[in-house]
Amino acid sequence: MAPPLKQVPSAWRGAILVCGKCSKKLDGGFGKKAQTPLAKLLRKLLGLGKGRKATLGVVETRCLGLCPRGGVALIDGRAPGTWLVVPQGADVAELAARLATVRTVPADQA
Numbered sequence: 001m002a003p004p005l006k007q008v009p010s011a012w013r014g015a016i017l018v019c020g021k022c023s024k025k026l027d028g029g030f031g032k033k034a035q036t037p038l039a040k041l042l043r044k045l046l047g048l049g050k051g052r053k054a055t056l057g058v059v060e061t062r063c064l065g066l067c068p069r070g071g072v073a074l075i076d077g078r079a080p081g082t083w084l085v086v087p088q089g090a091d092v093a094e095l096a097a098r099l100a101t102v103r104t105v106p107a108d109q110a
């Protein structure tokens, strides 16, 4: 019999998946100098904590299979039915505000 799974608590209310390969193709592509990766800028603008103490996880992933030209593929884990493509140089503050306002489901009601 396999040992029981270990459970680790987290403050995350959702997870944002950002394609790291798209970001690499754009050499960052966001911020003042257009050199900051989208995930890093989102974490900064959302003022999230670190690791599992953050209220929202922003995770850079491998290729998501969408591979948009001149943009970065992003999935909001709270609304996985609609994937987003963030064009290079887009207003990330606007995106951060949008992601911050999505209603989250408390862990005990999920």
Ligand code: FES
Pocket: 019, 020, 021, 022, 023, 062, 063, 064, 065, 066, 067, 068, 073
């Ligand atoms: S390279 Fe980003 S989705 Fe494929």
